[in-house]
Amino acid sequence: MPARQRTGIFRKTFLLAFLLMVVIILFFATLTIPRQRKTILKSMEAQANAISSSIAQVCADAIATQDYPFLVEHNLKMLQGNPSILYVIVAYQNGFSLVLTQNRWEQRETLDARWEIETTEVVAGKILYSDLVRQKVFHYAFPLRYSFVSWGHLYLGLSLHDFNNAITSMYVIMLLLSLACLFIGVFGAYLFAKTLTHPILALREATNQLARGDLTVRARIMTRDEIEELATAFNQMAENLEKTTVSKDFVRNILETMTESLVVTTATGRIRMVNQATLQLLGYTEAELLDQPLHLLFTGEDPLLKDAWIDNLGQYGDKYNHERMLRSKTGVAIPVLFSAAVMYRDDQVQGIVCVALDIRQRKIAEEQLQQAYQDLKETQGQLIQTAKLASIGELAAGVAHELNQPLMVIRTAIQFLTRSLQKQRIGLQEVIEHLEPVERNTKRMMNIIDHLRAFSRQSQTPFAAINVNQVLDDAFLMIGEQLRLRNITVVKHFTPDLPTVSGDANRLEQVFLNLITNSRDAITAAPHANGTLNITTRVSESQTHVEIVIQDTGGGIPSEYLDKIFDPFFTTKEVGQGTGLGLSISYGIIKEHQGEIQVMETGSEGTTFVIRLPVESD
Template sequence: MEINLNDRILISEDKLNHKFQTFHIPCNFFDILPDMSFVVDSKFNILHCNNTASEFFQLSKSEFVNKNFLTLIAEEKREEFESNFQTAVIEGINQQFESAFVADKQKKFVQIIISPFYKNVKTNLSENRDRLCFIFARDISLQKEKELDLVRFANVAEYTVNPLEITDVDGKIIYVNPAFERSSGYTREELIGKNPNIFSSHKHPKEFWMNMWETIKQGKVWIGEVINRRKDGQLFYTDLLISPIIDNNGKLIGYFGIHRDKTEQKKLEQQLIHAQKMESIGLLAAGLAHEVGNPLASISSLVQVIQRTNKDEFTNQKLELIKSQINRISKIIRDLVNFSRQSTYELQSTEINKVLRSAIEIARVSKKAKGIKFIEEYDPNIPVLYLVPDQLQQVFLNILINAIDALCIDVNRMVYFTSNPQIVSKTFKDENKVYISISDNGIGIPDSAIDKIFDPFYTTKKVGEGTGLGLWVSYNIIKSFQGEIQVNSSEGEGTTFTIILPINLVSTE
């Protein structure tokens, strides 16, 4: 079936006359169009369709004739379609919108254009009874599916716990998800347009990154463990997978990186290794203390005998030096013995604030501390805990003494690292834990030393000024209380030690 269609274009107008140019369109012309096309009257009756529409709905052209166009529209979209159709018919203005067809019982999304025209060229513009409409429809189901996939991916990317980043081919960041912001400490605005080397910890050699770039530039997936640095300077560890992004033409357009944050896992591994090392050292210390202690006692006795009988002043000075070094060794051995065996101290109801205040009073007496301001902030609601107060005081003193040493550069001239040296001690709690923090604004701990400070015999002090056992002893005491010690330090700015004790140690008395 074929019908001839006339349309007219307004080429000029004045108050009295409208001049139109009329043209003739054969309906079979629309069969060459790739999109579906229909001719529909003002009552939604289909007068004609092209081959694309026939194939889409699996209906012959004759089956379409006089079929109500609304029956092709998905039910929930019909009201919107009618509104747009009536606007096109009444106002003579093209309407473009998205809708949905139902073909073979399946919903198909389409882009629709309704374009009105006249069947009778002599009809007055105000009369609609002879107005027909072209309806052009393009199947956008695949596009919609891609958009839906994109929405799904966007939601996965935004809400996953794994840090994600996307870069262009030059390695500049074009997207990061909220998890990446949390892990890195940077905001999205700070990262867009930057190179990922902003996180560099300088822990990997150049060859490591060269291998990564060679792999992904070949269109291959690269997997490795990386150590990055947060905005606040702390290290964070991730398993990183980088995949090239390839477009439909096989062209490389960027890279997609997904991280699995394993910082906490690394901390637990380091704590386990440290605990095992401490256990081994404890066993060694027990034997060492016995083997060294006996001959040392003999040497000490001989020195004292010689001192009593010797009249030479020079010899006595040297003997006194030997005696002081023996006392130093003896102290180290006592510390080793104390922490290589189970404590014999009895657990007692302990007021944390009282013990800390007492430790601070002792630390104040030090000559080095005379120019230091001590700031104390106590939470009055700290519960009484069931532990060993003497040992806890020793922990506080060890940390306070280290803080004083970090502030005092020259005790003889009373020279301090900063013009306003201070030590701030605080206690606070949450639902399950008690926190004691001791902060100084001293010289700080170098990054190279931060992982070693709880090792026995490790010290950054001058020879003779420290045994390197204070923090090791403190670590073991707090560990015996089922707690932990955390340290946060910036070289040149200061150090904060935080002692965390579980509230399940509350006294039952």
């Protein structure tokens, strides 16, 4: 609180209390001094009355007999013996008067009118100037009355020395009392002003701190009066404000510690406030940006940054996480995620709050991630191709046997025709009949070789409508002979008129071959000599997927391995008998086809895999 205000309220309270004390002292003095003066006068009047009574009693006979010598002698002795009596006047009713002072006496035939008191019938006295002694005296008139007969008056003149001393003493005492009261009053006024104003000033200081944004301030006032009630109400208000609002410094601290750039504009798009992150990002100072148009910070053409950009915000709503390019002070383009929201008050636009997140590192990470993804795709393609070649290697014996059968048929037919022609025991029709199986088996060999060649290529064909039943038949074309040689019975439950799915037949065939090969190995490793492989195709209950169920009678998958079977390079086979990539690659291929592959059932009686592929949409 400013000193001027603090001194003002204290001084006003102090002066008010001090003036009140002075008024009380003056009022007391005004009442006391006249009373004390009157008391002193009463005391002198009583003294004069006692002296007058004594003289009147002693001189009663002398007055009555007009024994003037006695009167003179007695009064002179009294005057000389009492310095406070300045004169004695014995005035008869006829005007004859004896005037005695301390140094002389005289008689007069007439009464001096100045000696008389206004009410001569009443004993009275007053202060007046006397020519007899040439000074002010207390002039007192005492009636001489004997036997109800008035003989005249006895006038005394008493010295004012004692009166003046009494008055002086009274003034001194009053002055000392007044000074003491004044000192006590000053101290009391100070204490009163301090006691009264201290809680008020403390409350004022707390109010000023609250106005400056310090919402934690509390007024500590214990006066047990209305000021304490006011302080309690103030504290409650501050507590409510602290719960519902945040201080200016707190908000400023939040804005300054934000890692995102914050820009607040006016309703016309002029920059009104920026935080430290904005200055660091763009290289400007705060003074260089304030009151500048917002489009100064952007590069290129953007409808948000033209004259109608506020209307665009109002029309299309607040903008969130739009990629924009900011322009630094040096002209460097900086990619950011830009968000903007309009501030309204009473349906009027007050300004725009803009937040920008620097995404340069994210852009670099995205490029690196894209490159890593491309590398991963190439690696995955290489792994798939490697797995294909590994499968071909494993299927080589079966394929050779598949080719050996038609070769035996062709060789037998050629040998028969050669001998028959040499002996000329065969006609043309018989030759044609024996050449027909040769042609059929030749086509079969061509199909096997063409399929093997197509399967071994790295597939890059786009997805097309395929029949899952046909893909399974193609897979058995390559592995069917191996299953037969191992006494594995294949049971096909193919649903006719199965809906087509969208996919790559070559890669789906690789999935089926991987699963059939795993079933073959599981059945071969099982204790029983023969096994069965059930292949089922069907449409899901929801009619949205084609399901391929591959069930074998092998030894099953241990439960502790179920969570790992689709992990790359995980295998339970002996070293050199598997790469651990078959199921992992199959899982990836099915996911690329928006499908699912999972173990439906496994145990000592065998394992069942199910594949679900979405039906091709019309």
